[in-house]
Amino acid sequence: MKNIWNLTKKDLKVILKDRAAFTWLFILPVVFILIYSILAGLASGSSSSKKETDTRALLVVVNLNPDGAQTGRFLDDLDRAGGYRVETTSQSDAEQRLKLLKIQRYLLIPANFSDDLAQGKPVTLQIINHPDANVQGTASLLQTVNGVARDTSLELQLLDGIRQMGEMQAGNPASQEAFPVEKTMAQAKSQFEHSRTTPLVAITTRVLEQESKQVLSTLDLSTSIVPGMSVLFVFLAAATVARGIYEERKLGSLRRLVSAPLKRWELLIGKMLPIWLLTLVQIIVIFLFGAMILPLLGIGKLGVGESPLAWAITSMVIALCSTSLGIMISSLAKTEGQINGLSNALLWVAGFLGGALLPSFLIQQIPMLNVLSRLVPQSWAIRAYYDILARGTGLVEVLPSLGMLLLFSAIFFFIGLRRFKFE
């Protein structure tokens, strides 16, 4: 035990002096998370900081008739109609967002909307679409706006209809004076007002109550990016382990260690322990960064979930898996080039497959990648973190993922032990 600890202390000292390793372990992850968060925040239109409980689709409206008597009511109706959350903005802002495809379409209310309707003139609303807008989405919006527009113009429809009826009665003694203008207008108005409080056919919506706990549908950046990035870089640390061991072998100090009165597994564990500790520090640094810096950028706050114990144990298991992987790489790789290039490359690809760079639900759309992602330990690590951080589950729920990680660790360690050249 003491032997192992002595080895650990020595290795920690060596690694801490190595600037390149330091960069890989601490600076790159933090820089990467920062860049990734900012870019993803920009792309998602920076609405990520506020939790969206509103599941309705955003409808951007450019209201060129903001003071109109009818427009306010029309927009309220539209917002209440169901599917769309109305957000008014300036035309230049809407155009800019449309241009960058942040929105697929916007609704334009003309400046003469209220005046023309008040004077009984028809008006035209425009839904302005991006050329790449989903056709079906446009059709649905068209129908909804049409439906609301019918309600808004009910008074005009009634007036027109009754006027037409009156015109047909010219010469009919039983009804020729039945539809004088003032009476008609009063009738239409009263029916219109009545329809606003008591519609002839009301549509009521009932969202069935949910039985199971709702899965977070919104993607909070900090809970999706930070775990992914931590896992990516924690596993990249495996290459650092491998390089350290490789260099010791090259310099001959490994041979000296082998000749020391140490058992082989003691030596391997003595090599692994410092890295494991360092990896834990790395995880803590990344999470501290996520908890302290990301909120400053308005990217949501990162915690450790509802069970700090589950988080801590998961972190330890993930670090163990990465360290074992490092031992395996060092026992399989023959040259420094293989360690640097090949293992880094494979770790990046595996990290990608595991869902470190893109959310895993996107990766799982493609069946082959879905299968591949399950074959890399990163996916289990990210899943465990995601469950703990985003879904707030406890230790019990992540046990299957942790079990898979331990299985991977055992396989890596076993191959490492078998193939390790103690020389």
Next chain:
Amino acid sequence: MNQTNPLRAILSVAWKDLQVILKDRGFLVVVIFLPSVFSTLFGTINQKNIDNSRRSITLPIAVVNQDDGLYGPQITKVLGEIEGFKVTTLDTPAAAEEQVRNSQVMAAILIPQGLSQNVNTYQPSEIQVLIDPTQAAYARIIPGILKEVISPAVLVGELSYGIRTLLADYTPYQQADSATQRGLEAQSLAVNMAQVQKEQSDPWVRVQAVTSTGKDLVIVPDNLFAMVVPSFTVMFAFFIVGAMAADLLKERQEGTLRRLMTAPMPRWTIIAGKMLAFVVIVIAQVALIFGGANLIFDMPLGRSPLALALLTIAMGLAATGLGMMVAAISKTDRQADTTGLLLGFILSALGGCFAFGVVPLYKSGGTPELITRFIPHSYALRGFDALMIEGKGLVDVLPDVGVLLGFALLFLLVAAWRFRYE
């Protein structure tokens, strides 16, 4: 002393360096394997995502019509004709609720008993829409659509009530015989039909869907690989910076640089030869990856191979220039390697190599786009975009080529100022 022909010197240095580089498998993996794999993965996934978002989805809904009059069946029929709805008719509200609960349908529309009767006698009624909470985001648009579907019935109910009320208030009508009254009812019906038709063809509030014709709209490329492949290729092309700088410093540390300098050739030819070797690597990288993507994913290569070649060479020079500059300001090969690595990530991020969604940073307007203007990567990306997505020609990318060469020159000047030959 008899000096060698500079061109020959450059070529022989480049040849030597190429041989050294080609032996470094790790480096080749980074420059060629990683961008290929990332392009393939990102491209496939994003393409799938775009296809999904473009595709029309079918919303399965259930309709329970309990109305035995005219309107219930009419509404059911119109709902069935809406593209995008897959309508199942069920008999009881309980059966519908069951299907919603099991997410078999997204929503159920319950048309109440006596709807037609109520509408005709101007009594309020209520159509209920049950929504599946797990699919609420899609299902919530159904009530809005339903509003349009029921609007003819509402108009008929309102208009006939209005006419009825006014007539009832008119004494001659009350005194008229029943035949006259029936005649008036028939006329009222005709007016109703006319108004419903007018609302369909020439409504008071017309809603028009138009496609924006703004000229600088960001268009999603048909083949997303044309965006993803250049992004990763440019990103990893600039990863030669660290390797190149480290290589140069290693030569200095190991003394081979000194030996080269004692050879009978001008100093600058050593640097030029090294740069040439790395430019060749970049050209090979672009040729291999773009060629592969063209063969496998039908990625368009644009109509001007010459422009593509010029842009690639300019990018290679900018990257190697940056490599020289990093070598000049670093003290050890390890430091150069790390600096190159960090620069590689940071510059590619700021230059717009990572695209979230379909709008790359260099087209995103505002401050982010302004930042990309200071990064050489963005000019390479912009150029490839113009050639491969927008199908432009040589003349259109000359400014980008020029800026890349400008960057190369700037980097080299800094390098020449700081580099120690020894």
